[in-house]
Amino acid sequence: MRALEIQGLGKAYRSYRSPWRRIGSWFDLCEADRETWVLQDVSFSAIPGETIGILGHNGAGKSTLLKLITGTLRPTTGSAIANGRISAILELGMGFNPEMTGRENARHGLNLAGIPIETIETLLPEIHEFSEIGTFFDQPLRTYSSGMQVRVAFAVATAVRPEILIVDEALSVGDAYFQHKSFKRIREFQAAGTTLLFVSHDTNAIQAICDRALLFERGRLLRDDRPDVVVDHYNHLIAQRTESDQIEELIGEEGRVQTVSGSRKVAIEAVEVLDSEGRNAEVVGTGARTTLRVEAKVREPVEALVLGVSIRDRLGQTIYGTNTWYTDQTLSELRAGQNIVFDVDFPCDLGPGTYSVAIALTSSETHLVENYEWRNLAAVFEVVNLDKPIFIGSAWLDTTIKIAISDSRSERADTAEEGPSLQ
Structure with a gap:
């Protein structure tokens, strides 16, 4: 079974000279005066446990694609079918109320995701612990730094393992420690069968954790290939003057x-x-x-x-x-x-x-x-390795290891024996 099936997906924004023409378009009586396609004819699929990186310039259609998959936007053409629960971090603070506390926002977010109330209450301590923001968890979100918002958002999105996890650049805001902690959880989810869609401009991260990558340009899927091939193509696009x-x-x-x-x-x-x-x-x-x-x-x-x-x-x-x-x-x-x-x-x-x-x-x-x-x-x-000691890793360091062994008990014994002769 496919975790995600995208067929001919497209999104256009249409404008009309008057509200009456817009209403007329609902009954196929009027056409749009202007039509702008931000995503067009996108098709791909993902299997359970697969990690797909998504690359492209700003405005290439990446965020629109993710919003169509999560259902926060309706497609103009095509379909996006997900088999299982989707959890997403699309934009920093998206869906959070700045006047509510971290705990209240977590409770609200899990409720919107369809998690039962009794389960939510058992998850809140785990979310608090994972986010590691201390007493700020019970303070208004408007007092949070961007990194603290990311911590709460990620902890909420991953409180229950989803079948599909979508991360759109948000983790780049967090500190290095929390990024490592987040990727550890992501890898655990991968091993358990979660499909990950990962949008990032960090090409090293794309190559490190993704099984394949998609490259978008001007609203179209330009390349679907191995991460290293797609990253090279992306870098060449950046260089194209x-x-x-x-x-x-x-x-x-x-x-x-x-x-x-x-x-x-x-x-x-x-x-x-x-x-x-x-x-x-x-x-x-x-x-x-x-x-x-x-x-x-x-x-x-x-x-x-x-x-x-x-x-x-x-x-x-x-x-x-x-x-x-x-x-x-x-x-x-x-x-x-x-x-x-x-x-x-x-x-x-x-x-x-x-x-x-x-x-x-x-x-x-x-x-x-x-x-x-x-x-x-x-x-x-x-x-x-022809003549070096066995080592692991991608770099050879000409290492010297010095070892000193001492017996602390015998040293104490020597000191005790010498004690009386010093008086």
Whole structure:
């Protein structure tokens, strides 16, 4: 059984020159004078226990989608069918009364969710404890900070495990401690079969906890794929400055999707991972000296050129990144036809696993000013532990552990024996 089934979902806002024309539209006698679609022809499904990340620029239709799923908005076209109870944190303080206390708002919210009164009273102490706001729980909500509101809202929304949990950016307001606590509860719900829809601009969080991701652009579902693929596409959309900056997808080895974008004023010609002897290396030993070689060609004159390098783990999360802006090696006044070779030398202090390299050629420290070319999965390499002690994690640290053992009882005994001779 599907936890959620979305078919042809769309939402349009219509305006009329007069109230009479609006009433006439109810009987199909008049058409709207203006129609604005904020969401159009969206279809996808989710299975129990699946976590889906939702990405997109502001105004892409993400919040509208969630409101249609929860039923706070009615769709213009299509349907959203949920099998089970939905719990949502859509907007900070949404549904809360600022004049009521946290306890009263919690009671009211659970009541609206259809929780029986006797159950609500048993849940309130748990909500109070989880939110960790102390005596503020019995004070008006208007006295709360935004972080305290998030604590109460999340505690209420997750007081009873829902079949579908929707979180729309609200957790980004909370402090780091509560975010960790919230994600721990979310993972527990996932393991128990709760479907999670998670909207966030934090692409690392999307890649860390989501099974797949949806990318929205101008009210349409642009991409439904693995989180790392969708995040790369989203980042390229952010970098796209003009219509000439095209986004291209190439299928590489083992079906990997390589996303390339930019104006191509400066283009990447080749990317290689080299060992300490300068040989091409697909496998690198932990701690071994490694060089990343990037060959680029200037196709049009540019005033400045910056190379950016990002090493990512198998989930697409950045392990390390730097660029020639940070190292004060920006190239200036380049001519068309020039060839450039960048050698990025580093000790491969990484844990065993598969890593990828993303390369960016830009005009400054960020690709948001002018993106000449940005290529994810520009190179892929394997790290193996050949000569280091066994360790876990994605980073190798040359660790020394010192151990001292003492017997506190014998020390006391020695002191007692020496005591009389000192008199």
